[in-house]
Structure formats: C-alpha cells, structure tokens
Amino acid sequence: MSETSRKIIEEIHERGVKHRSRRYFLIRNACVWAAFGAAVVLGAVSISAEEAVIERGILMPGFLFRDLSFLWIAATVLFVALAFLNLRLTTEGYRYRAAWIVLGILLVAAMLGLLFHHEGIGDHAEAAFEHSSFQHFWFGP
Amino acid sequence: MDAALARAMNHGEPLPFINGAESADFITDERLAVAALEDDRAYEFLVERYEKKLQRYIMRFIGCGMEDARDIVQESFVNAYRNLAGFDPDLKFSAWIYRIAHNEAVSHVRRLAARPTVVMEDEQFESLASELNVERDISRAMEAEHIRRAIGRLDSKYRDVIVLRYLEEKTYEEISDILRKPRGSVSSLISRAKEHLAELIRADHPTIH
Numbered sequence: 001m002s003e004t005s006r007k008i009i010e011e012i013h014e015r016g017v018k019h020r021s022r023r024y025f026l027i028r029n030a031c032v033w034a035a036f037g038a039a040v041v042l043g044a045v046s047i048s049a050e051e052a053v054i055e056r057g058i059l060m061p062g063f064l065f066r067d068l069s070f071l072w073i074a075a076t077v078l079f080v081a082l083a084f085l086n087l088r089l090t091t092e093g094y095r096y097r098a099a100w101i102v103l104g105i106l107l108v109a110a111m112l113g114l115l116f117h118h119e120g121i122g123d124h125a126e127a128a129f130e131h132s133s134f135q136h137f138w139f140g141p
Numbered sequence: 142m143d144a145a146l147a148r149a150m151n152h153g154e155p156l157p158f159i160n161g162a163e164s165a166d167f168i169t170d171e172r173l174a175v176a177a178l179e180d181d182r183a184y185e186f187l188v189e190r191y192e193k194k195l196q197r198y199i200m201r202f203i204g205c206g207m208e209d210a211r212d213i214v215q216e217s218f219v220n221a222y223r224n225l226a227g228f229d230p231d232l233k234f235s236a237w238i239y240r241i242a243h244n245e246a247v248s249h250v251r252r253l254a255a256r257p258t259v260v261m262e263d264e265q266f267e268s269l270a271s272e273l274n275v276e277r278d279i280s281r282a283m284e285a286e287h288i289r290r291a292i293g294r295l296d297s298k299y300r301d302v303i304v305l306r307y308l309e310e311k312t313y314e315e316i317s318d319i320l321r322k323p324r325g326s327v328s329s330l331i332s333r334a335k336e337h338l339a340e341l342i343r344a345d346h347p348t349i350h
Contacts, residue, residue, distance in 0.1 A: 002189065002192065002193075004192050004196075004211060004214070004215075005185060005188045005189045005192055007215065008188050008192065008214075008215050008218045008219070009181065009184070009185055009188065011215060011219060012181075012218070012219055012222050015219065017219055017222055017223050018223070019178060019222065019223065019224075019225050019226050020223055020224055020226055020227065021226060022226045024226070024227075025226055025227040088321075091229055091232075094317075094321035094322060094323065095317065095323055095324065096323055097323045097325055097326070098323075
C-alpha cells in the first residue's frame, strides 16, 4: 500500500470516523420526498384557491381584478420552487432538465388543484385566508 | 455482497483478494464499496485505486501543488468513508468519489480564492486543440501553453467540464453524475466552454482564425 493510502486509513482511525448508518440516509431521503410531496400538495391547495377566486370573479365582474389574490399565485410559485429543489436533492433528480421538472410539478399540482377545488378545499382555503390576521395585516381592515 | 466475500468477512478470514493488489483487480469498485461497510480492508483497496487519480484530477482542476492535493484527497476519502452507506451501487463508484473530491476542491478554492493553472499531457492537448480548430499558424509548444493558460482563465463552471472531459477523459454520463447536472446541460456546458476557450486563445493571438 502507498504512503498516502496508509496515512488516509490512519487518519480515519485516529479521528474515530464512523460510517453514517443506512438508516440516516433512508430517513434523509424520506424527508426530502416528504418535503417534495408536501410542497406539491400545498401548491395544489394554492391553485384550487385561485380557481375559487377566479370562479367568483367570473360570477361577479370587477371582483376578479379588485381582489385577485396575488398571494395565492406567489404561494404557488413558492411551493413549486420548493418541490423542484427537493426533487433535485433526490438520488436521480439531477438527471432531468429543470424545465421538464417544473412542468411536471405544475401539471401534477394543477390536476390535484382541480380535484381539491371540486371538493371545495379551495373555497375553504380562501375563506380561511380572508378571516386570517395575515389578511387584515396585509390588506388592512 | 457475493457469497465468497460474505463468508470471508463473517469468519474473519482473509478477503478472497487479500493476497495482493493484482488479485483485487477483478473485484469491481461497487462490490468493494459495499464490502467496505463491514471491513476496512476493502476500503483500503479503494483508496489505493483512486488516490493517485484523484490527486491528479484535483491538481488539474484547481492548479494546486502536490501537498494541497494530498490534503484534499485525504479529506475526500474521510468524507467518503463517513458517507459510504449512502453510496448507491447502481451508480458508478468512480463518479461518486470524483463528486466528493470535486466538492472538496471547490471548498478549498473558496477558502483560499486560488487562481488555477492547469497541467495537461500532450495527447490531451492534441485532442482539445483539434476540437478548438486553433492548430494552424502557431507552434505546438506555444499552443499547449496558451490552452493551459486559457483553461485557467475560464469560469469555474466551464473549467469543470473541460477538465473532466478532456483531461480526466470522463464520458458525458459520468460528468453528469459527478456534477449532478442533466446530461443535456453537460453537453451545452462543454460546447460553450469550447467556444469561450477558443475566444480566449484568439484574443491572445489575433492572427489565429
């Protein structure tokens, strides 16, 4: 064995370096996938809330442009970005072009968002936001 | 893990390839990496296989001296040992260890704000020079020197791919795994890197077309 190789192995033993357990990596990967899933679901909730707002806008002209919640749009962008970053951290996520990943995430979030809107989740989310202290803080009383 | 390896480790027997480095040559890196989780002797063989290659890669990538390269290689192997359970045997071990070494080298450069120079062999210079189409009009010795200096002046993202492709002779797939970028992005980066490199060389020698 070469001098360098010997020094490296000695260094590992002297520093008491241990293998991280397999469980550590399984938990880390699970957290990354869970964060990805949560980001997609929250993105879908944002989209369903936007659909609820748009529906009201169609029914009540003027409402749409006065009260369109840019916050839900910003929330969608944020959650899609988080989902993208988490997917990049997975074992194979780096192999795909960013544009395709974002498109794929948007498609899944949009389809889920439609389902959530059909179930009334978007209306609940928008109602919760309207009554929240954040809404009063951001938009005034 | 194969039966012979498992049996040897379970009974504290010499590993099947322990008699000499030659007999270990037939054992793949990926099998050694899996075996190394349970027996440090397998890791010693991996270190032996890669320490010179990584040293040379780091010296080319960031233009540091032998001592710095050895320190970086040492840190890389310590990190790799710590994270060995996270190695996916479906990936090439070579790409994985190069990735760790690459990240260590980048950290080193950030700490020291080093300006790299590049070491290349003649055959590698020929391969790169012919792709840049700057072979005419200047002597070969001057050409190699200009290419070396020009590579050192490239942005790190372009230098990365030029060093891996032309000096370390990695495939596009391997570069994709090392840098964790899509294969298409690697291809675009290499293309743009060659353009920038050719521009830098021509800027130094306006007579070259």
